[in-house]
Amino acid sequence: xxxxxxxxxxxxxxxxxxxxxxxxxxxxxxxxxxxxxxxxxxxxxxxxxxxxxxxxxxxxxxxxxxxxxxxxxxxxxxxxxxxxxxxxxxxxxxxxxxxxxxxxxxxxxxxxxxxxxxxxxxxxxxxxxxxxxxxxxxxxxxxxxxxxxxxxxxxxxxxxxxxxxxxxxxxxxxxxxxxxxxxxxxxxxxxxxxxxxxxxxxxxxxxxxxxxxxxxxxxxxxxxxxxxxxxxxxxxxxxxxxxxxxxxxxxxxxxxxxxxxxxxxxxxxxxxxxxxxxxxxxxxxxxxxxxxxxxxxxxxxxxxxxxxxxxxxxxxxxxxxxxxxxxxxxxxxxxxxxxxxxxxxxxxxxxxxxxxxxxxxxxxxxxxxxxxxxxxxxxxxxxxxxxxxxxxxxxxxxxxxxxxxxx
Amino acid sequence: xxxxxxxxxxxxxxxxxxxxxxxxxxxxxxxxxxxxxxxxxxxxxxxxxxxxxxxxxxxxxxxxxxxxxxxxxxxxxxxxxxxxxxxxxxxxxxxxxxxxxxxxxxxxxxxxxxxxxxxxxxxxxxxxxxxxxxxxxxxxxxxxxxxxxxxxxxxxxxxxxxxxxxxxxxxxxxxxxxxxxxxxxxxxxxxxxxxxxxxxxxxxxxxxxxxxxxxxxxxxxxxxxxxxxxxxxxxxxxxxxxxxxxxxxxxxxxxxxxxxxxxx
Amino acid sequence: xxxxxxxxxxxxxxxxxxxxxxxxxxxxxxxxxxxxxxxxxxxxxxxxxxxxxxxxxxxxxxxxxxxxxxxxxxxxxxxxxxxxxxxxxxxxxxxxxxxxxxxxxxxxxxxxxxxxxxxxxxxxxxxxxxxxxxxxxxxxxxxxxxxxxxxxxxxxxxxxxxxxxxxxxxxxxxxxxxxxxxxxxxxxxxxxxxxxxxxxxxxxxxxxxxxxxxxxxxxxxxxxxxxxxxxxxxxxxxxxxxxxxxxxxxxxxxxxxxxxxxxxxxxxxxxxxxxxxxxxxxxxxxxxxxxxxxxxxxxxxxxx
Numbered sequence: 006x007x008x009x010x011x012x013x014x015x016x017x018x019x020x021x022x023x024x025x026x027x028x029x030x031x032x033x034x035x036x037x038x039x040x041x042x043x044x045x046x047x048x049x050x051x052x053x054x055x056x057x058x059x060x061x062x063x064x065x066x067x068x069x070x071x072x073x074x075x076x077x078x079x080x081x082x083x084x085x086x087x088x089x090x091x092x093x094x095x096x097x098x099x100x101x102x103x104x105x106x107x108x109x110x111x112x113x114x115x116x117x118x119x120x121x122x123x124x125x126x127x128x129x130x131x132x133x134x135x136x137x138x139x140x141x142x143x144x145x146x147x148x149x150x151x152x153x154x155x156x157x158x159x160x161x162x163x164x165x166x167x168x169x170x171x172x173x174x175x176x177x178x179x180x181x182x183x184x185x186x187x188x189x190x191x192x193x194x195x196x197x198x199x200x201x202x203x204x205x206x207x208x209x210x211x212x213x214x215x216x217x218x219x220x221x222x223x224x225x226x227x228x229x230x231x232x233x234x235x236x237x238x239x240x241x242x243x244x245x246x247x248x249x250x251x252x253x254x255x256x257x258x259x260x261x262x263x264x265x266x267x268x269x270x271x272x273x274x275x276x277x278x279x280x281x282x283x284x285x286x287x288x289x290x291x292x293x294x295x296x297x298x299x300x301x302x303x304x305x306x307x308x309x310x311x312x313x314x315x316x317x318x319x320x321x322x323x324x325x326x327x328x329x330x331x332x333x334x335x336x337x338x339x340x341x342x343x344x345x346x347x348x349x350x351x352x353x354x355x356x357x358x359x360x361x362x363x364x365x366x367x368x369x370x371x372x373x374x375x376x377x378x379x380x381x382x383x384x385x386x387x388x389x390x391x392x393x394x395x396x397x398x399x400x401x402x403x404x405x406x407x408x409x410x411x412x
Numbered sequence: 413x414x415x416x417x418x419x420x421x422x423x424x425x426x427x428x429x430x431x432x433x434x435x436x437x438x439x440x441x442x443x444x445x446x447x448x449x450x451x452x453x454x455x456x457x458x459x460x461x462x463x464x465x466x467x468x469x470x471x472x473x474x475x476x477x478x479x480x481x482x483x484x485x486x487x488x489x490x491x492x493x494x495x496x497x498x499x500x501x502x503x504x505x506x507x508x509x510x511x512x513x514x515x516x517x518x519x520x521x522x523x524x525x526x527x528x529x530x531x532x533x534x535x536x537x538x539x540x541x542x543x544x545x546x547x548x549x550x551x552x553x554x555x556x557x558x559x560x561x562x563x564x565x566x567x568x569x570x571x572x573x574x575x576x577x578x579x580x581x582x583x584x585x586x587x588x589x590x591x592x593x594x595x596x597x598x599x600x601x602x603x604x605x606x607x608x609x610x611x612x613x614x615x616x617x618x619x620x621x622x623x624x625x626x627x628x629x630x631x632x633x634x635x636x637x638x639x640x641x642x643x644x645x646x647x648x649x650x651x652x653x654x655x656x657x658x659x660x661x662x663x664x665x666x667x668x669x670x671x672x673x674x675x676x
Numbered sequence: 677x678x679x680x681x682x683x684x685x686x687x688x689x690x691x692x693x694x695x696x697x698x699x700x701x702x703x704x705x706x707x708x709x710x711x712x713x714x715x716x717x718x719x720x721x722x723x724x725x726x727x728x729x730x731x732x733x734x735x736x737x738x739x740x741x742x743x744x745x746x747x748x749x750x751x752x753x754x755x756x757x758x759x760x761x762x763x764x765x766x767x768x769x770x771x772x773x774x775x776x777x778x779x780x781x782x783x784x785x786x787x788x789x790x791x792x793x794x795x796x797x798x799x800x801x802x803x804x805x806x807x808x809x810x811x812x813x814x815x816x817x818x819x820x821x822x823x824x825x826x827x828x829x830x831x832x833x834x835x836x837x838x839x840x841x842x843x844x845x846x847x848x849x850x851x852x853x854x855x856x857x858x859x860x861x862x863x864x865x866x867x868x869x870x871x872x873x874x875x876x877x878x879x880x881x882x883x884x885x886x887x888x889x890x891x892x893x894x895x896x897x898x899x900x901x902x903x904x905x906x907x908x909x910x911x912x913x914x915x916x917x918x919x920x921x922x923x924x925x926x927x928x929x930x931x932x933x934x935x936x937x938x939x940x941x942x943x944x945x946x947x948x949x950x951x952x953x954x955x956x957x958x959x960x961x962x963x964x965x966x967x968x969x970x971x972x973x974x975x976x977x978x979x980x
Contacts, residue, residue, distance in 0.1 A: 071879050091882035092891075104880035108898045117894070118884035167884070418787075425783035428776050429801045432859060435816035436808050442816075452819055492707035503700035511704065514711050520909065520967050521715075522917025524936040525956045528943055529718030532725045532953055552714045555707065613810050615920060616936070620943065632811040636925040640815065648809040655807035656800065663796040670792055 021082030021095070021170035021203060022047045023068065028077035030063055030227075037063040039227040041077070045220075050197050050204045052218030054211060056250065060227040061207045062101075065173050068205065070094045082170055092121070097164035098173040103156045105148035111135070111159055112144040118167040134166035135159075137196065154185040158192070165196060174206040178213060190217055211251050215239070223247045239297075241373050243286055245381040248295050248373070255344045256295040256375070258382040264288060268369065274340035278315045278372060285374025292374055293381040299347040300371040303334065303363045315372060318364030320344065325359050332356060336363060342382055436652065443645035450639025461642040462650075468643035474631035475647050481543060481618075481627060482611040485550030490604045492551075493558025494596070500559070501566040518556045526553055527620030534621065541623030549621045550614060554607035561606060565599025609655070719960075726953035737947030747954045755938045755955060762934035763962065765847070766916035769854035770862070773911050774904070776855070777862035781903070784863075785870030802863050814853050814926050818844050821927075845929030853921035858914065862907040869903030870896075905970065913963055935959050 023045040030038040038060045045051045053061045066072040068079060070091035079087045086094050097118065105114050112131055119127035135141040138158035140151075148156055157177055164172055174193075178186045194217060197204050208214050214221045215235035222232040223246070231243045242248035245256060257273040264270065269288050271278045280294045296315070308316050317338055324335035329350070334357060336344045344365065357363060375381065442451055446458040466472040496515070499505070518526065530549050534541060573595065577587035615629035622630060632644055726747055728739040752759075780802070788795035805813060821827050821843040831837035843849050873896065881891035897904075919936030922928035928937075935955060943952035 069883055071882070090887075091879070092885045092887050096883070098880070098883045100876055100880060100883075102874075102876055104874070104876040106877055106880070106895060108901075117881075117886070121885040121890060163884070421779060421783050421787055425780050425787075425798075428780045428859075429798065431776075431856075432801060432805055434820070435813040435856070436804060438816040438820060439808055439812045452822070453824075488710075492710055495703040496707040499700045499703035502695075503703070504696045505700045505704065511708060514708065514716070518711070518715055520913055520963060522913055522936070522959060522963065524917040524919065524939050525722070525960045526715075526718075528939055528952055528956045529722045530714060531943065532949060533714075533718040533721040535949065536721055536725070548714055551710070555711065559707075609806055613806070615811060616917070616940075619940070629809060629811050632809060632815070633920070633923075633925070636811070636815060636923075640812070644809075645812065648812050652804075652808040656804060659800050659803060659807075660797075663800055664793065667792040667796040 022080075023171055023203060023205065024078075024080040024083075025064075025068075026078045026080065028064070028067060028079065029075045030060075030067060030072065031075045037227055038067070038074075041227070041229065043222065043229065045203060045205060047082075047203055048201055049220055050194075050206065050218045052206045052208060052214035052221045053224055054208055054214040054221050054251070055224035056209055059224045061209075061224050062175060064224075065098070065175055065205065065207045068171070069096055069098045069173055095170040096173060097167050097169040097171075098175060099157075099160045099164045099177045101175040101177065103148075103160040103177075105156055105159055105163070107148055110145050110147060111140065111151070114148065114159060115144075115163045115166055117163065122167070130166055131162075134162040137165070137199075138162045138192065154189070157185075157189060161193070161196070165200065165202075168200065169202065171203045171205060174204065176208050176210075178208075178210075186213070193217060215251075221251075223251060225250070241284060242295070243376050245293065245295075245375055245377050248375065253298050253345055254295045255298060255301070256293050256382045257341065258291060258293045258380045260291055261289050269374075273317075274338075276317050278317075279313070279369040280372040280374045281370055284370070284372065286376035287374060291378070291380070293377055294372050294374045296367050296372050298333070298345040299331070299349075301344075301346045301365050301367045303336075303346055303348060303357060303365060305357070305361065305363060308364045308366045313369045314366050315369050316364060316366045317341075317344075319362045320365065322357055322359055322361045322363060325357065327356075334363075336365065338365075439645050440649045440652070443642055443649045445642050445645075447642045451642045451645060452639065461646045465643050465646050468641045470626070471628075471631060471641060471643045471647060474626045474628045477543065477625060478612055478628040481546050481550060482608045484547045485554055485611045486604050486607040488547070488551040489554035489558050489607045490600060493555045493603065494562050494600055496555075497559045497562035497566055498592075498596075500563055502571075515556050515559050518553060519560075523553070523614070523616040524620075527617040530617070531620040541621055541625075543625050545621040545623070546618055546625065546627070549617045550611040553614070553617060554610055557606055557610065558603040561603040562596065562599045565596050569595055612651070722953045722956050722960075724953075725949050726957050728950045728953075737949070739949060744950065747950045748958070751951050751954045751958065754951075755935065758933050758938045759935045759955070759958060759962075761932070762916045762936065762959075765851050765854060765922070765932075765934060766912050766918075768851045769858060769915045770908050770912045772851070772855040773858050773862040774908065777859050777907060778866055778900075778904070780859075781863045781866035781870055781900075785867045786873065786875070789871075789875075799867070802860050802867070805857075805860055810857060811920060811926075814857065814921055817849075817853055817856065818927055821849060844927050845924065845932065847932055849927040850922045850932045850934075853927040854915045854918060857918075857921065858911040861910040861914070865906035865910065866900055866903035869900045873899055909967060909970065912966075916963065917959060 023043075025041055025043040028038055028041040028043075029036070041060075041064065043064075053064060055061045063072060067074050070086070070089060070093070074087065077087075078085055081095060105111075106117070109117070112128070112135070115134055116127040116131035119130055124130065132141055132144065135144055138161055140155060140158055140162065143151060143155065148159065151159065160177065178189050190213065193204075206214070206218060215238075218235065220232065221235050221238055223230045223238065225246050231238060231247045238247060238251055242251065242254065245254075248254035248256065257271065257278055259271040259273040259278070261269050262272045262277070264282070266282075268279050268281050269285060269292075271280065271292060271294050273294075278294055282288060285292065285294070304318075307318070308314070310316060320336040320338035320341075322334050323337050323343070324333075326333045327350075331347045331349050334346045334348065336346060338344055346365065442454075443461055444457050444459070445451055445454055446456040446460070447453075496511075500508075500511070505511075527549065530545070530552070531541070534545055539545060569592070573591055574587055577591040578584075582590065613629060615627075615633055618627050618630055619633070626634075628644075628647065632640060635641070635644070724741060725739075727742060727744050728747075729742040729744040731738045731740050734740075784795055784798045784802070788798060819825065823842055828837060828843055831843065832839065837843065877895055877899070878891055881895045882888070886894060916934075917936045919934055919940055920926055922932045922934045922937055924930060924932075935958075939952045939955045939959070942948040942955065
């Protein structure tokens with residue numbers, strides 16, 4: 006039997022720390038997770054964010070005990086649980102498919118874990134959990150009689166009712182429509198603050214991760230690229246992957262041509278770009294710097310040079326797409342890859358048109374410097390975002406074309 | 413412990429599969445027995461039985477009867493069963509539950525009761541027993557199997573496909589023959605093959621209704637007391653090998669297609 | 677596949693998608709007439725025949741219609757043993773077929789999921805017995821069990837079988853033959869349900885503190901219940917009416933005669949049609965009652 010601090014027979018008083026030490030998982034033919042170290046402090050809401058196939062779901066399954074690691078240890082509350090089975094761990098999962106037992110009623114589903122642990126008052130506790138997700142009135146129905154959103158809440162109740170030290174959420178909101186997602190996001194947050202468990206949330210949806218988690222770890226190819234508070238990750242991405250997966254970025258690669266106490270200057274196709282030293286991972290040689298599209302201002306005339314402002318131009322607008330709150334421009338600059346700019350549609354700003362000649366400028370303190378080596382701007386294989394911001398119609402058309410070609 | 417558990421099911425299932433194969437292998441092996449009158453003791457290997465099957469005339473005659481019966485019964489059962497299956501899924505009608513019960517009941521009736529019932533009826537009606545009565549009897553027990561098999565296929569068919577056919581100027585007949593029927597065909601073929609196999613191998617119902625006619629199974633039943641000629645083993649083995657070849661081709665083909673789709 | 681007949685009977689189709697049409701009548705009429713003519717009326721014939729009485733002074737096998745309830749009393753007194761034996765043998769054969777068929781179905785439907793080619797081949801092996809004569813297969817066992825055979829020799833050597841005793845012609849060999857012949861009927865419907873089993877439910881069970889044995893009892897088995905019901909009925913019904921395995925030319929002896937044996941003998945040899953019909957009605961009635969109880973109990977509530 007396990008000697009874990011939190012025996013599955015008892016309710017966890019509070020969330021427990023989760024520690025992954027040197028976890029490696031190899032499947033025949035590929036390595037899903039490569040020497041992963043990760044510590045999630047008790048009581049936090051932690052999101053593991055990455056594209057499909059990055060190893061995040063495998064990580065979750067390893068923690069739940071549904072897979073065995075090839076190498077490394079898993080510690081929950083300081084105790085090694087690597088060699089224990091799923092049913093012996095103080096961990097519960099909200100499955101992506103919900104995995105509600107179709108042959109049991111809702112209340113039987115929710116009470117299942119309690120009964121396995123021989124908890125008295127299983128029925129009462131299960132009803133309380135259903136009340137928490139506001140579904141106690143359907144407790145005698147079967148899962149197939151519930152809507153997707155309701156099933157999701159039942160899955161959540163079924164996991165939470167066990168008061169696990171650690172609650173794992175595997176893209177649980179993926180199948181819900183936008184409105185339900187928002188509702189569930191709020192509900193999850195409420196439940197977390199109410200019961201104080203450690204939540205580990207796995208998702209490919211950057212918005213979901215950023216709105217819900219206190220800490221986000223961006224995962225790529227079985228490794229964690231960067232970890233931190235959502236705002237920190239957005240404002241100061243450390244790698245090209247994070248810069249492009251989490252929101253969009255304009256990246257420029259060049260030699261460092263000068264530096265002073267506060268900042269370094271990069272030569273990008275003849276234009277100087279200044280980045281503060283405390284916002285740059287590297288300060289010499291060839292480095293890649295970047296700026297978020299909404300930080301850039303467009304001007305129709307040449308912009309007067311001033312200290313603390315980075316200026317590029319002139320370039321030509323190649324695409325304009327209006328999305329209500331803001332307008333997205335694509336700008337071709339000689340020698341650079343296409344630059345994206347978002348402009349708020351406030352009353353004073355006027356729309357630019359396709360083909361217009363424009364200059365770009367932004368405050369130097371918004372520039373960030375990446376840790377990647379080499380020419381990321383031009384060489385890096387362009388990362389395909391799971392949720393690209395191209396218009397839905399264009400995406401749908403591309404999808405249809407792809408399907409047609411397959412068939 | 414866990415490793416042992418995984419290992420155990422492989423061994424158990426392996427033994428079960430070998431167990432299933434024992435009499436099949438025995439039957440095939442003894443089709444090569446150089447037997448004289450009875451085919452019980454191994455007397456040496458020979459191809460003679462295979463080369464001169466119809467030397468045992470009664471065996472061949474019985475085999476011919478069985479094929480004739482199976483083809484006719486399969487045809488009747490498949491046509492009638494397919495029609496009912498389509499009606500059950502696609503149309504509303506009164507006495508629906510009664511009809512469902514009527515289809516379900518033959519499946520829960522032991523063959524000996526079906527056989528005795530038909531025989532009693534033929535007796536009362538003064539119908540002489542013969543190939544015709546056997547064909548009717550076989551079609552009767554095949555029809556429910558056909559309905560169940562084809563109904564699953566019809567239920568899985570998207571009604572929008574037929575609507576699309578009508579939308580594209582197809583008359584009801586054209587839509588049926590060019591859209592519905594081709595899509596149902598795999599299910600119908602499966603049902604027909606099942607009927608054929610059930611009919612070909614049936615003994616009990618046949619025995620009550622055959623009169624003086626001899627089918628392949630009834631030949632074996634009668635001959636069992638005095639010894640089965642090796643030619644019977646030859647025919648059974650040949651039918652088996654042909655059927656198994658067809659099934660393997662179909663199964664392996666399906667598995668390969670699944671894998672290709674999974675990799676695509 | 678047709679082997680899921682009993683569970684498929686419960687499947688629901690959206691009633692609103694159906695329409696009324698004269699075509700329905702055209703489609704239904706021939707088949708329904710056929711079933712009425714050759715299934716319903718024969719059952720009525722059987723009931724009528726079972727109440728007939730011999731024509732006084734008539735020929736052998738000549739009967740006239742009457743309300744002779746004594747036929748039932750007669751057959752139950754005379755053949756009660758064979759009837760009880762039939763249901764006993766069929767129940768044992770169903771149990772053994774389940775003990776062999778369930779693990780086999782689990783193996784093919786779940787363990788072999790990762791090996792599609794192996795799965796397909798194992799499935800072919802389970803279906804294979806259907807393609808070779810039922811009677812020849814049964815005879816093969818008789819010859820394998822024969823006195824001079826290797827199995828009997830082994831049984832003699834380890835003392836299971838006394839000298840001069842025979843394996844065939846016993847209750848053991850008849851139940852053995854029935855079990856063997858109906859293993860595929862048990863395995864295929866169970867396979868059909870297990871093959872569709874969502875393994876994530878099994879994982880969810882493990883996640884919710886159920887050990888493998890509990891997961892099997894509370895998740896896998898209830899979800900496989902429709903297949904088990906189907907398989908048990910597909911085994912029990914034909915096994916209880918079978919008289920090939922119990923025949924003395926095959927695996928049985930006069931000591932192993934089942935209800936099918938005496939129905940056949942009364943109908944085809946003794947020409948005692950009323951007795952054969954009465955026995956058939958008894959068999960049919962018992963099976964219908966059992967099927968109704970079984971489907972009702974397991975269909976509405978969980979099997980275990």
